[in-house]
Amino acid sequence: MQYEILARPAASAARLTLQAGESITCEVGAMIAMSSGFNVETTTRNKGGGGGIVKGLKRMFAGENLFLNHFTATQPNQTLIIGPGLLGDIIHYPMRGGTLIVQGSSWLASATGIDIDATWQGLGKALFSGESMFWVKCSGAGDLFLNSFGAIYPVDVTGQYVVDTGHIVAFEDSLEFRIGKASKSLVGSFLGGEGLVCKFSGQGRLYCQSHNPPSFGKLLGPKLKPR
Amino acid sequence: METEIRNKPSFANIRIKLGPGDRVIAEADAMASMSSTIDIKTMWSGGFLRAVLKRVFGSESLFVNEFSTESEGELILTQPFPGDIECLELKGNTLYLQPGAFLACEPTVRLGVGWAGLRMLIAREGLFRLKVSGTGRVWFGAYGGIFQREISDEYVVDSGHLVAYEPSINVRIGMAGGIFSSFFSGEGLVTKVTGPGRIYMQSRSFGGLAAWTNSHLW
Amino acid sequence: MMGELLFSGGVFSDAIDGGRAGAEIELLPMGILARTPDGKRFEVPYRECQLEIGGFSGWMVFCRNRDRSLTIFCEDRKFPSALSSASAGILDEQLNDKLKKQKSESRRGSLIAAAVLVAIVLLVVGGYFGVRAGARAAVRAVPTSVDREIGAMAFESMELGGPELDDPAVAEALQSMIDRLAPHAALNGMEFEVHVVDSPMVNAFALPGGKIVVYTGLVAQAAEPEQVAGVLAHEMAHVTLRHGLHRIGQALGLAAAVNLLLGDTGGLVAKGSDLFQLASINSYSRDQENAADAEGARMLHAAGMDPMALTRFLEALKEEKGDLPGVVSWMGTHPRHEERIEAIRRQAAEWPKQEFAKIDVDWADIQELAK
Incomplete structure (x- = not known):
């Protein structure tokens, strides 16, 4: 499979070229356009993998759709264009057997060799991170596509790094993740608007997004007419 | 202190490398991520009374955060909406920022809040505005692209598009055309600015986004 | 009698990187001197000075040199009278003329603002009752x-x-x-x-x-x-x-x-x-x-x-x-x-x-x- 990311970074879309027999699993609604030689299948499970309805339900709570779309090319050189609903960037992450934890709404598509599981990160962490109660755990090998609100920037963490909860896109599971207060005093953390933040420690790569969907929503929400 | 505005112009964010003794002040909630070696101190923005005024009338946060470090670290600051960020070096001069535009500054910059007057309220620009003065760098952001213009004569800006202006700029409210075309063309009231001085404008307005979204909700 | 001679204000000049800086303004016997924080000095002699009044507050005084390449400005309310006495009356004519114009303009401005406010209130109140009556007639049709x-x-x-x-x-x-x-x-x-x-x-x-x-x-x-x-x-x-x-x-x-x-x-x-x-x-x-x-x-x-x-x-x-x-x-x-x-x-x-x-x-x- 070959890929190219178009219209970066404001309105990115990924153009994938698949050969006969190759397939990719996408978030429902991610398909923008495709050539005619695709077989599309909608299931609650990974292609050829286990999980089924339970994993599907977990994904639903993770902010993802219950269903997944599998696109399998039946002819050579088929192109598929996918993109997220939000304005923002897309990145390609080649998985080589490790595990990447992806924030609920940032998972866009993955090759069939990747197992997708919505993992529960523990009550305290989920409650205070606020942004997304669940995280999608991707493991295996193959191509993985992630999307973001705003630009994506990678951070290679060695030691400790602090991220505001709305800005996390994904992180390698070699990183330990803990909720903490932003400044030394708890009162200051809240008054200063930073509230609780995620603290990563260990060694590994972390992907952050430049913009924060809840902050944007907080600004726009009051200006919208009531429904 | 090394700074860089990245991902211009659609998703601009500021990356700051702090060394020992460096300090930077940022609007509450501006921090996206940072090294754990950086300390945050929360303070009233421009004193208690001014902070309260700013919160109530300028719809800005009561507090600002001061970031510093004893060793070194990296700090990413951003704004809530997608758009551009501009950096300006003050040399003893003053700049007025519209509510919501201020992002960060060096500690040598004075932050204050000023009464913008009834005319700015009528222009839907807010009753209060932030006043930045002193010396040092100021970062401010906008929804959409930022463009600046040196004004010598009169210039017309649609309301909601003015981001910042110098005190030497006179601002008046006017109608875009006659009474009829002003009300029915969708331009409504406009802001007329007279120089000398510089203004900063944004290519989109947040009110415009809200109106567009509202008209497409179903 | 001499008033205060030191004010804070600013300078517009192409000689400054970025074109502007804040400045300390001093009224010397010969002209207006501005010193920027980084030590640059700018001077406009009273004889050359062209005055303008404006700015956001409407009270900022702009003193420009002959080719308008240099502008020293100050918003202090005491600045005009200090300028008048320091320049020994050279600038009085310009100053009085501009101040008078500014005063009448600001008076007209507040009149217009008041009129607009009254008109808005009338329109809203009148519109409300008018619309009520109009709606009754329209519904019948x-x-x-x-x-x-x-x-x-x-x-x-x-x-x-x-x-x-x-x-x-x-x-x-x-x-x-x-x-x-x-x-x-x-x-x-x-x-x-x-x-x-x-x-x-x-x-x-x-x-x-x-x-x-x-x-x-x-x-x-x-x-x-x-x-x-x-x-x-x-x-x-x-x-x-x-x-x-x-x-x-x-x-x-x-x-x-x-x-x-x-x-x-x-x-x-x-x-x-x-x-x-x-x-x-x-x-x-x-x-x-x-x-x-x-x-x-x-x-x-x-x-x-x-x-x-x-x-x-x-x-x-x-x-x-x-x-x-x-x-x-x-x-x-x-x-x-x-x-x-x-x-x-x-x-x-x-x-x-x-x-x-x-x-x-x-x-x-x-x-x-x-x-």
């Missing part, structure tokens, strides 16, 4: 088919708060009362149709066009069928008096006026489509409630039913209200029942005495079905 369409649309999109009752017997009994009342309606073209919703709420409401929704709670609460007929007549009166349309007209009109004032025509369309989703259509004004009472009572009397049954229902509700907090919605939207009871009683007293025929339904049966 609207064909009744519009009422039915709006009613049908609102009914489709409404949260009723419960399922429709399965057994048609209750709806049939209520419909028979409506059919007796309908020939006496003041307006032809409405299609009265009752829907019974299974919910303990003591509530009933009408939609434009004639759809009337009655909750089983209200059926259970009424001691006799005449009381329900009274409620139905009141709701039918809202329909025939077209109160729903009046409210839409007023709300739309007001929104339209406000939108035009603010130059936001895009929002107008959104507001319009919004209003047709009306769940708020049941909240009628005090005048409309009184009118519906009077018209409802007239219809009851004309159909040979006891108009006092409505007052008995209101009284029963008043007594029961304490025991049924939050459930008696029909009262919630219909306040001031004592006044209303009195008004209906006064009206009924003026009509000729008449024997009222009992409504021929087995009320105990119907109430059992509505439980």
Whole structure:
């Protein structure tokens, strides 16, 4: 499979070229356009993998759709264009057997060799991170596509790094993740608007997004007419 | 202190490398991520009374955060909406920022809040505005692209598009055309600015986004 | 006498990187000197100085040199008089001229601002009353088919708060009362149709066009069928008096006026489509409630039913209200029942005495079905 990311970074879309027999699993609604030689299948499970309805339900709570779309090319050189609903960037992450934890709404598509599981990160962490109660755990090998609100920037963490909860896109599971207060005093953390933040420690790569969907929503929400 | 505005112009964010003794002040909630070696101190923005005024009338946060470090670290600051960020070096001069535009500054910059007057309220620009003065760098952001213009004569800006202006700029409210075309063309009231001085404008307005979204909700 | 000679202000000059800087301004015997924080000095001799007054505050004094490449500015209110005395009168003519102009302009500015404010207030207040009157006239011109369409649309999109009752017997009994009342309606073209919703709420409401929704709670609460007929007549009166349309007209009109004032025509369309989703259509004004009472009572009397049954229902509700907090919605939207009871009683007293025929339904049966 070959890929190219178009219209970066404001309105990115990924153009994938698949050969006969190759397939990719996408978030429902991610398909923008495709050539005619695709077989599309909608299931609650990974292609050829286990999980089924339970994993599907977990994904639903993770902010993802219950269903997944599998696109399998039946002819050579088929192109598929996918993109997220939000304005923002897309990145390609080649998985080589490790595990990447992806924030609920940032998972866009993955090759069939990747197992997708919505993992529960523990009550305290989920409650205070606020942004997304669940995280999608991707493991295996193959191509993985992630999307973001705003630009994506990678951070290679060695030691400790602090991220505001709305800005996390994904992180390698070699990183330990803990909720903490932003400044030394708890009162200051809240008054200063930073509230609780995620603290990563260990060694590994972390992907952050430049913009924060809840902050944007907080600004726009009051200006919208009531429904 | 090394700074860089990245991902211009659609998703601009500021990356700051702090060394020992460096300090930077940022609007509450501006921090996206940072090294754990950086300390945050929360303070009233421009004193208690001014902070309260700013919160109530300028719809800005009561507090600002001061970031510093004893060793070194990296700090990413951003704004809530997608758009551009501009950096300006003050040399003893003053700049007025519209509510919501201020992002960060060096500690040598004075932050204050000023009464913008009834005319700015009528222009839907807010009753209060932030006043930045002193010396040092100021970062401010906008929804959409930022463009600046040196004004010598009169210039017309649609309301909601003015981001910042110098005190030497006179601002008046006017109608875009006659009474009829002003009300029915969708331009409504406009802001007329007279120089000398510089203004900063944004290519989109947040009110415009809200109106567009509202008209497409179903 | 010399005044203060040091002020803070700023400089515009191409000799500065970025074109501007703040400055300390000193009035020297020969001219105006500005010193920027990084030590640069700029001077405009009084003889060359061209003055302008403006800036955001309207009181900033700009002193420019002959080719206008250098401008020193200061906002201090004491600066003009200090400048006048320091320059030994050289600049007085320019200064007085510009100050006078500025004063008259600022006076004119505040006059215009005051006039605009007054005009806005007048437009809003006048617009409100004008629109109310206009809406009344406009509603009369609207064909009744519009009422039915709006009613049908609102009914489709409404949260009723419960399922429709399965057994048609209750709806049939209520419909028979409506059919007796309908020939006496003041307006032809409405299609009265009752829907019974299974919910303990003591509530009933009408939609434009004639759809009337009655909750089983209200059926259970009424001691006799005449009381329900009274409620139905009141709701039918809202329909025939077209109160729903009046409210839409007023709300739309007001929104339209406000939108035009603010130059936001895009929002107008959104507001319009919004209003047709009306769940708020049941909240009628005090005048409309009184009118519906009077018209409802007239219809009851004309159909040979006891108009006092409505007052008995209101009284029963008043007594029961304490025991049924939050459930008696029909009262919630219909306040001031004592006044209303009195008004209906006064009206009924003026009509000729008449024997009222009992409504021929087995009320105990119907109430059992509505439980």
